[in-house]
Amino acid sequence: MSASIRSTKSLTTSLAAFFITISVVIGVIAFTVFALAIHWSEDRMGERRALLDRDIAIERFIAGENGKIKIDVLTDAYNDLSLVPQPYRQFLVDYDHYLGEVEMAPHSISRMVYKGSYSKNGQSYDIVLLSRIDNIEFDLDEIVYSSLIVVTIVSILMCIFGTVVYRLSIRLIEPLNDIAKQLESHSGNSEHEFSISNQAAxxxxxxxxxxxxxxxxxxxxxxxxxxxxxxxxxxxxxxxxxxxxxxxxxxxxxxxxxxxxxxxxxxxxxxxxxxxxxxxxxxxxxxxxxxxIPLREINQQELETILADNSLQARDKQLDITLTVHSQPKLKAAAPVMNMVIGNLIRNAIAATPQGEISVEMDQDKIVIIDDGSGLTELASPQGHGLGLLIVEDLSRRYGWQFTLTNHATRGCIAAIQFQPNHDN
Known part of the structure; x- marks a missing residue:
């Protein structure tokens, strides 16, 4: 269910399917509970009837009647176990007291059976009642018919409630879907004005x-x-x-x-x-x-020009700048942008290096500048030279590059820009 509601466009359908499933489950439960309730109520009614007939039978046996007596069209009473029909007699031998419904095969004949005792002239006698309870109980067809009526009513109510829920969900979710469609179709149009139904929430x-x-x-x-x-x-x-x-x-x-x-x-x-x-x-x-922006190659000559334009202070400090080009990357960046990025890193490295050299390496995926300064922890300004690293970070973010500035194991800092050619190509 969680996978199907990740999109609001399918949420209404998912809710409808979920509600239908719940309705079916509730219908099955209602049918089962109703059938069990009917069966339970019939048994309780039969037991109460048997207890009432017992009192009548005891009065008649005390009054002088013996053997088998007919209480009414449904119930027979016995004060002699030998007169009880054989199937039930064998069933009652092991019980001193019993009250319950007994179903006998092969014709599935149900009888409410009661066994107890009564006293007459100081002597105790057994009493047995057999009631044709199946004559007044619902048969299978009646139970199914009545249960279907209940399930039908429940289904109609669930359909009504489901329709209401579906319409409410549409009213709540469709405005959001409409806004999402407008955002998607007019993403590059800053003049577009969003609209929504007046009936929305x-x-x-x-x-x-x-x-x-x-x-x-x-x-x-x-x-x-x-x-x-x-x-x-x-x-x-x-x-x-x-x-x-x-x-x-x-x-x-x-x-x-x-x-x-x-x-x-x-x-x-x-x-x-x-x-x-x-x-x-x-x-x-x-x-x-x-x-x-057109894709162009950053060649060694362009990089040498950038280094020459930004190394005036290096000459004053007598710093050596070494350039190693393994391969020439292809990027979607104009020459002034590359000049600004690399120039800021070069000037930042020169400013942080009192003596030694600055190494510049370039390959297909990145450019790395290593200085002989004192490292990151001792830089006077974390923003570098002028606008410095802030400009480099901003330009790298805009062009999808990854800029990192870390300490070198034996020298100063390592300033690296990962060009991510997959993004640029």
Whole structure:
């Protein structure tokens, strides 16, 4: 039963089948109980009748009658066991007192039998009564007929109740099914408004209103996001372009070594900012359509470029960065996104490493960055460099990757991104 009610669409049918089964069981129980009750009541009635006839027989035997006497058309009384019919006489020999119905084969003749005693002139005598109880009891056809009447009435009532329950279940469950269908058919349409019958339960009306409110809020958030993607590109790119152009003009002039290094730092920071803007805007534009992003190969040249763009601080610290490429993965991620993810990990590793080297390994399924820092427990900031690991975690979650940051057994930290090619392919 539990497997059949996992879906509300089949719940009404399951309830109807369950109710029919219960009705059949109740009908069988009612038939059995009614038949047993009739049989029990007939036996009790026969026993009470036998006790009443006993008193009459005793009075007549005391009055002087002997042998076999007829109490009425159903009952015979005996004060001499030798006069009792042989089948019943053999049955009563071992009893001093007996009251019950006896059925004799082969014709299934039923008799209510009573054996007791009475006193006359200080002497005790046996008394036996045989009552043709089967003449007044229901026969098998009558029991079946009366039981069927009871079962029929119970079945009609159960059908009425079952119909009411079925209609109530439909009224309670169908609105939920309707909402589920609307959610399924309009999952990508933020403009769709959910509707529900006015006859649905109050809780479903509230649920529908809240869903419409949440969808309205979501639609407003999407519009704000689209507006940001539309206007932020110009507003952010214009000053960055100005800074980039001014940096190039400064680089043409003859400068001291210190000034030249500062110009390079400004140019490098500007490039990183442009990359970050491209990646964030790309997320705003494409995160809702990840399946539409083309699959592309992340080659060694792209990875070397990312390392070169984000290793200026490593040169200042005289850190070595080694790159090992076992294979080139295919991912649904634009170049700015990869630059942001790997660049943040590289800068985070550089910031955490006072001396030594940083190892970068890439294969078909993952990229791993190992530093020679002091480990996770001694990092000054768990968020890493700038937006750092928060951006990496967010981007990994959006693209279905798995990001982990753990301590190395002999070195610093291991930052690993599992690309999960099954998801991307």
């Amino acid at each position: 109050e809780e479903f009306q509230i649920l529908t209103d809240r869903l419409n409110q949440y969808r309205t809020d979501l639609n407003l958030a999407l519009k704000r996001e689209q507006a940001f993607a539309r206007y932020a590109s110009h507003e952010l790119r214009t000053p960055l372009t100005v800074v980039k152009g001014a940096t190039k003009l400064l680089a043409r002039k003859e400068q001291t070594e210190f000034s030249q290094r500062q110009v390079e730092r400004i140019d490098n920071a500007t490039e990183q900012m442009i990359t970050m803007v491209d990646a964030l805007l790309g997320l705003v534009r494409y995160e809702r359509n990840v399946d539409d």
